[in-house]
Amino acid sequence: MSGGTAPGGPAGIEDYAMIGDLHTAALVSTEGSIDWLCLPRFDSPACFAALLDTPDAGRWLLAPVDGGRCTRRSYRPGTLVLVSEWETDKGHVRVTDFMPPRDEVADVVRIVEGIRGSVRMRGELVLRFDYGHVVPWVRRDQQGIRAVAGPDSVYVETAAPLKGVDMRTISEFTVGEGESVPFVLTWAPSHQPRPRSVEPAAARSDTEQFWTEWSQRCADAGPYHAAVERSLITLKALSYAPTGGIVAAPTTSLPEQLGGPRNWDYRYCWLRDATLTLQSLLAAGYTEEAAAWRDWLLRAVAGDPADLQIMYGLHGERRLPENALTWLSGYQGSLPVRTGNAAAEQLQLDVWGEVLDCLSLTRAGLLDGGARKRDDSWPLQLALMNHLEEIWHRPDNGLWEMRGPRRHFTHSKVMAWVAADRMVKAIGDLGLPGPLERWAALRDTIHREVMERGFDAGRNTFVQAYGGRELDASLLLIPKVGFLPHDDPRVIGTIEAIQRELTVDGLVLRYRNEESDDGLPGGEGVFLACSFWLVDALLGAGRAGEATELFERLLSLRNDVGLLSEEWDPRTRRQLGNMPQAFSHFALVTSAMQLDRGRAHRSNVPIGNAPGTGPSSGPALAERAATENN
Numbered sequence: 001m002s003g004g005t006a007p008g009g010p011a012g013i014e015d016y017a018m019i020g021d022l023h024t025a026a027l028v029s030t031e032g033s034i035d036w037l038c039l040p041r042f043d044s045p046a047c048f049a050a051l052l053d054t055p056d057a058g059r060w061l062l063a064p065v066d067g068g069r070c071t072r073r074s075y076r077p078g079t080l081v082l083v084s085e086w087e088t089d090k091g092h093v094r095v096t097d098f099m100p101p102r103d104e105v106a107d108v109v110r111i112v113e114g115i116r117g118s119v120r121m122r123g124e125l126v127l128r129f130d131y132g133h134v135v136p137w138v139r140r141d142q143q144g145i146r147a148v149a150g151p152d153s154v155y156v157e158t159a160a161p162l163k164g165v166d167m168r169t170i171s172e173f174t175v176g177e178g179e180s181v182p183f184v185l186t187w188a189p190s191h192q193p194r195p196r197s198v199e200p201a202a203a204r205s206d207t208e209q210f211w212t213e214w215s216q217r218c219a220d221a222g223p224y225h226a227a228v229e230r231s232l233i234t235l236k237a238l239s240y241a242p243t244g245g246i247v248a249a250p251t252t253s254l255p256e257q258l259g260g261p262r263n264w265d266y267r268y269c270w271l272r273d274a275t276l277t278l279q280s281l282l283a284a285g286y287t288e289e290a291a292a293w294r295d296w297l298l299r300a301v302a303g304d305p306a307d308l309q310i311m312y313g314l315h316g317e318r319r320l321p322e323n324a325l326t327w328l329s330g331y332q333g334s335l336p337v338r339t340g341n342a343a344a345e346q347l348q349l350d351v352w353g354e355v356l357d358c359l360s361l362t363r364a365g366l367l368d369g370g371a372r373k374r375d376d377s378w379p380l381q382l383a384l385m386n387h388l389e390e391i392w393h394r395p396d397n398g399l400w401e402m403r404g405p406r407r408h409f410t411h412s413k414v415m416a417w418v419a420a421d422r423m424v425k426a427i428g429d430l431g432l433p434g435p436l437e438r439w440a441a442l443r444d445t446i447h448r449e450v451m452e453r454g455f456d457a458g459r460n461t462f463v464q465a466y467g468g469r470e471l472d473a474s475l476l477l478i479p480k481v482g483f484l485p486h487d488d489p490r491v492i493g494t495i496e497a498i499q500r501e502l503t504v505d506g507l508v509l510r511y512r513n514e515e516s517d518d519g520l521p522g523g524e525g526v527f528l529a530c531s532f533w534l535v536d537a538l539l540g541a542g543r544a545g546e547a548t549e550l551f552e553r554l555l556s557l558r559n560d561v562g563l564l565s566e567e568w569d570p571r572t573r574r575q576l577g578n579m580p581q582a583f584s585h586f587a588l589v590t591s592a593m594q595l596d597r598g599r600a601h602r603s604n605v606p607i608g609n610a611p612g613t614g615p616s617s618g619p620a621l622a623e624r625a626a627t628e629n630n
């Protein structure tokens, strides 16, 4: 799939592959240009921002002089080491791109290798610090160049010729069969001495070893193992090693509608996205990452539970003010380009449910029997639940972070039920201390209210908000969190209504922008995670054939290296939104694992251990749910 794009502008969103070092990530186009890289962290200012403007905002091209798309591209198996190849009239050349796991400073390594014949290559390095705003002072030295401005310095070492032309560093050389021409870019704080050099070949084998050792630990995912492994590597690359935080995506402002204003900064840690990512990592056996994220969570949310935010910075920072980078022209004219995210200040009630659900999952998956009873996060869980008890009845912004008027979103209330349910289970089943009867009564009250006000009996479907008629893809999660059994007629009715009224070409919209006031003009594509949720709901409803068919269709929307952004435009057949997005990839992993095991699972049970919750065990579950809800 290819993105036809404006000349001189960035490539199609689906034309990008990611490389990263667990602190930050770069996007590499099919034309061999690194068009996005923030250094030293995911949320630092970009030194390559051509993705959101023109090459003048910073990029690093390395490709045959005639240019054009590479002939083929792939990751080295089980790794985040990217290989792009060009077959030209004159020969065959390969460029290997990667970021070695981080020590004190950050490196990007690009190795050009001649495979056959003799190919003339061109490098064009345009360094612009602070998202294209700052042109650095560049000096030549024996190893290459050093670029400095303000807090940043970048060194490029190579044996290839380099010359400065119009504030760019140009490198033209010929690579013959069997020859190798490496480039190493290193970022360091400008007040520090020149950092150590990197030996490119050794760095490549170390980086490959790091990733292959990591991916070999992935639990078997059956027929979809390759897709699952690629998604898990992507999720791992979105985690920030020093703290265990997980970003929603490494980019900002890739648009949900081309040319529109729905452009957001995703380089932060959403409690929702990260808890769902954690479910997929745990399902695949990655307990260390799950433990690191749990520790991050406990530090980030520590304090007054009334101050709980829906998202934080990589180190748990709370202030994430939204700003526009007015000097950038936006991805194919999509403005504004934003940093920060005002959603951090919203009330989104579902987050309490997701956090408490996730902590019950990690209790089951990470702590042994004795430790479960001494769960060190329990005081925090009690405090969160006490606070939710006071606020659950308020209107909120919902999981889609709508910027219109607050409403009583059905999904938010269902997740408040989840919070109470998990606390009641922990107290009742594990003997942890807490007001069992009070929270059991609260759980029943919320359940009753949702059934009375969030369900349209005339149409046999749950609705987006109390008393409304609109549908919402989040309603597909009702059986997954255990609010009702998968085969409940009201769940089946909701699935059918969503298939009928909320899909485009069989893929699922979050909601209909023209009907739900989200405070923003324009529309958006279909939301890929929601389409995977339909897979799960169909599987739970006993429609495994349809679920498999939809899942395989979704797999076909991935780009050439297995990556998905947030949304898909069925009309132009292009990816939309930030890239790659954790939301899409964790949804892919959980759907694949459930399809492989042939049954839908409940969100608070690790997928691998899930008792059957599909239709075959429907009556037992229905009985249990009925008991729980009374």
Ligand SMILES: OC[C@H]1O[C@H](O[C@H]2O[C@H](CO)[C@@H](O)[C@H](O)[C@H]2O)[C@H](O)[C@@H](O)[C@@H]1O
Pocket: 248, 264, 265, 266, 270, 272, 273, 341, 342, 343, 399, 400, 401, 402, 403, 583
């Ligand atoms: O659609 C408007 C909102 O879009 C973003 O939120 C979406 O991304 C989040 C991160 O993946 C996800 O948690 C949320 O459910 C999605 O709706 C944006 O971050 C918001 O500021 C914006 O209002």
